[in-house]
Amino acid sequence: MHHAITIDALRALDAIDKKGSFAAAAESLYKVPSALTYTIKKLEDDMGVALFDRSKQRASLTPAGQLVLEHGREILLATHRLAASVQQLESGWESELRIARDSIIPHSPIFTLINEFNKLEQNVDISLSVEVLGGGWDALHSRRTDIVIGATGELPKGLFETHHIGSVSFTFAVASHHPLASLDSVITAEQLAEYPSIVVSDTSQLLPVRDSGLFKSKQVIRVNSISSKLEAQLQGLGIGFLPHHIAEPFLDSGQLIVKECAIPRPAQDLYIAWHKDSDGKACQWFIEQLKQQDWGVK
Known part of the structure; x- marks a missing residue:
């Protein structure tokens, strides 16, 4: 039981849930389906519980499987943060930067900045997402993004740094x-x-x-x-x-x-917002550049 839960097993469980099948999950993880089946079966045997209900045509998570998946995703996120923190400690550059924009914000200026950023030749992955209304603050609060562009509404007190970029009528x-x-x-x-x-x-x-x-x-x-x-x-x-x-x-x-x-x-005021503890070089570069953009709102 001590070695029952591994990072590989949690990744497999997460992929199966996201992709909807063992075959699709195996392809996304660059594994053969039999390897994924073995990983899940071993996890079930070691834990002494069934994680999937296989009585129907398509396997579905049991309540125990859902619980393992829920907590497992927290572990996977923590593992990712640890690896990213170690890399940032060594170089000052993050391994990944996540930028969210409200759907009222145009995407073209962001693409232009990414093109400029790539000229720095730093190995930083960039993930872009779209939020709506309070979703921007929520994305920061839950740390599923590092920077949000176009956040509106009441500013959370003391949690984030903000920069006013205009207002939308x-x-x-x-x-x-x-x-x-x-x-x-x-x-x-x-x-x-x-x-x-x-x-x-x-x-x-x-x-x-x-x-x-x-x-x-x-x-x-x-x-x-x-x-x-x-x-x-x-x-x-x-x-x-x-x-x-x-x-x-x-x-x-x-x-x-x-x-x-x-x-x-x-009219609503619009803000760029980011975590107060965001000290990575990529994050700081984008923040300074985002402040200077014309976002075309009026």
Whole structure:
């Protein structure tokens, strides 16, 4: 039992759960399926429990397997952090840097910076992700990212370093063929309630979630990004507020129509945020460069 749980066994368990099958997991780990099957079977024998229910066509985790996976992922994350910390201690450069942006932030400036960073010829992997609303703060809080761009809302006190990069204003816009497009008067709350609203869902996993542009409506249609919200409103599927810098090209083309709405949506300040203890050279390089970018919000 002392040697039952190994890092290889935990990696195998994690891969099987993520990939959905032993064969796909084995391929992702560059192993043959029989090797993965042996690793899991040995772990089950050593622990004296079944980790997978094999009574059906597709093996599924048992409650014991789920427990081992949950705690095992914490161990894998700690192992990764340890290896990264040792490498950073030696060179000052992290082995990986994770950058998250809110979906209202354009990705082009980040790609430009990565191109410049690569000229430094440092062996640093870069992972990019997208968060929505409170998801940025949540990603920092849970340490699934190192830097977040476009964090909004109330600033967590004392936990992170922040830099203000501007503010985003919102425009209530409807598709040119939407029934509200031809209305000349201010749209009232009662009129809003007659149509579906398009709402971007928060990506927070641990911290409390919030919805973007939520008001009383006939139906709430939740999407996972601001680009999906834009597309839904362009198709006339629903109504709602859009960041002005994102809606502007479609306002100019006439595909979207600005309407005055009785329920205002105030502008939001945007921040770059990072951990106070982030002292790696890659993180510091990106922070300084990100501060100087024009993020095109207004």
